[in-house]
Amino acid sequence: MTAVSAHTAGTYDSVADAIGHTPLVRLNRVTDDIRATVYVKLEYLNPGGSVKDRAALGMLLAAEQSGELGPGGTVVEATSGNTGLGLAAIAATRGYRTIVVVPDRVSAEKKAVLRAHGAEVWVTPGLRPVGHPEHLRSVALRLVEEIPGAWFAGQYDNPANPAAHRATTGPEVWAQTGGRITHFVAGVGTGGTITGAGEFLKEASGGSVRVIGADPETSVYGGGDGRIWYVEAVGHFVHPETVEDEWPKSYHTEVVDGIERIPDVEAIRVLHRLAREEGLLLGGSSGTAIAAALRTARTLGPDDVVVVIAPDSGRAYLSKYYSDEWLGELGFPLTTVITDRTVAEALDGVDLGQQPAVVPSGASVGTARALVGTAVALPIVLERKGSGPVVVAEILGSVSAAALVDADDSDPVSAHLGAPLPTAGTTESVAGALARLGTQTGPVVIVHEGRAVALVDAARLADSVVVEQE
Template sequence: MSDGVYDSIVEAIGNTPLVRLNRIVDGSAATVYVKLEYLNPGGSVKDRAARAMILAAEDAGELRPGGTVVEATSGNTGIGLAAIAAARGYRTIVVVPDKSSREKIALLRAHGVEVHVTPGGRPAGHPEHLRSVALRLAAEIPGAWFAGQYDNPANPEAHRRTTGPELWAQTGGRITHFVAGVGTGGTITGTGEYLKEISGGAVRVIGADPATSVYGGGDGRAWYVESVGHYLHPETETDEWPDSYHPEIVDRIERISDVESLTVLGRLAREEGLLLGGSSGTAVAAALRIARTLGPEDVVVVLAPDSGRSYLSKYFDDDWLGRFGFPLYGPANEPTIGALFDEVAGSTLRTIASGATVAAARELLEVAPVLPVLLQRSASGPAVVVEILGVVTAASLAGAPDDAVVTEYADAPLPVVGSTEPVRRAAERIADRPGPVLVAYEGRAVAVLDGARIIAAATNSK
């Protein structure tokens, strides 16, 4: 048989190409290559770990013929596991967070996966936390095996054996910097360990991380780019990092905001012809930042985990971008919330922390008619926005004792419109709720507007 002919999908994983970036490097002297992992059969870098984990489980007798593969994942690992499991005769059950793109969930179901969607904003140990649900299912189902990518040693080993050697061979040993996002930690750990060992420690390993992720020193609050970073819920008592991640391998971490990741995604598609996923935007943004500090002898390789085809309903969709106040993918061609209402740009949103007292809320309500209630780490510390639990007004606190916790008297969260969202579209979404609405800018709540004003503005512009 000639090269490129395989007995099954298992052998077809890996040996993905490197493509040089030319137009978005903005004059950097260093050479920057992207490793296109979406060209794996299952569509992502997670095919490598999925194959290694299943084969290791078979060798150990943990996964037997007719068994069931169970995993907690944002989607890609589940897709890789499902594809390989299908080829080897296993059933697959995957637990995903509700922030996963609908395309990923559809792909899982296309492989015959039983998908369980659970709230993403749950503390570790909570019954609805991804891992808790997956472990419960694995315990209840006869013959089930929990893949556990976060702590499975086969995850980083897959990259130590395949991704690292491929990069070294593809660059002829010229690679000087390796950049990858940090999620489970398996990719950056395994690849980084190999590259450091074969280069005698010369290759520098850079982690790309969402700005608020704990890995890079953030406070752990939620972000919008999927499949990268380490979220820390305020109610998590002990923050446990994955065994698959060996932080000593990483020389530095670049913290990348959501808006920078999404901006780079747009440039990659339009200027390089590369339609990549959200975490790829985070990684490429970090690689470009590093490349600007390097010289012509340096070779930067950045790993792009998956394709933008799994996120067309999110990062490449102006409706999704606009409602959270991110820059639109295309021109608005009509008035937006931020352009029409001056108070959006210059306002400071007053909020109240979830652990605060009713007395504190009443004091703030003297200067603000509506107070969003923010989930925070502790009542005494600074408010760290993870989630808006609801809102309080003077009316909702009427009769409440001053020493009560404000969360007990909060009304439902307000509708949200985005600063970049066309006024007409925002008005359509809030037509049945003309009261106060929150305005988001780059994913953060920044102001409260009267919904009736938005509806009126849309009507007058017709």
């Protein structure tokens, strides 16, 4: 019996062989009055569910060829999830053990899928500086040292990462557009996709294709101060205690012609529109990338063709960007319209334009006492230079005057850290916020678009309901 031809029948010998050749889909409704053509490359249609399948396969093959990874070996990676998913899926078909180290803010869905592939998931705190023993990379490298036959994928510095996109993603985009592409847009995380595909497209076009990076507003790639954002798997966070910030070797900055800095709220709004108007349920970093592509396209003419990478599916983020509970608690736009009174409406008259008083994490007890004053308690936030906005994800805990009574003025306030204060988002209903707060008394952090904008007493929210009923 003659073997079936993979080329003619679309059959493959393994999952690895099915990676790539994802479609381009034109955007038609969210483009509004944009004259340029905008295509989205649906990378979530890779077998492992993301663009990272390409890099995962490239790195694994290179490690096997070099002898770094041998039969029965263990694959170890530090990742926000998607690279781990690709590695775990491919490694499973090759008989490797997989260990994936992820930060605690990774979605529950990603961790569940990793475990479904048989990967061991190590969760470590996200707010750790480079070099800290609990930092992602530190944990992963320690595991590699302890486990015989272990190999560290190291996507951030592994040349096989951008090489995979130079060999596959770039050529696919060029062929699919018939060489008509004028602008290529991709998020900048490890830098592999934008570097590899960008290098190919520039070479193929004789330098005419412009490469645009999509970056969260506070990411340092685009000039931000490194504060945390809420869209996963893109950008570059910098802990204020990091001594020397090193950018990934997979990211070649000379390839990028410009960067669009996208706030979380813009990315999330785009995600919701794509699901409702284009039938595309996409992940958070796709919202960042497509928002950047739409910004770029608005400056172009009818002969221009923009291609943007959609790294993964929204199915991995149903508990986040498509959950009104998660969105509401952080003060982001909801997926549905609510008729109940919102927290913002209940606090009419409260100044929501300025962040509340806080205590920086590097303060002494003496300084903290002065800052707390007569307040019941204040949040302790990750200390940063300047007076930028307080991102709720960077609130480490709280401190009260009562907790400092017996403390020495020279003690670090971080040694007297209390539990974080409860939060209420401006876009959620007052009833929903009160139900979550339960019998909570005392200060509540009011959150708008992920940032702390006020500190009010829980009774203020409860009183607003009584007033409305009267």
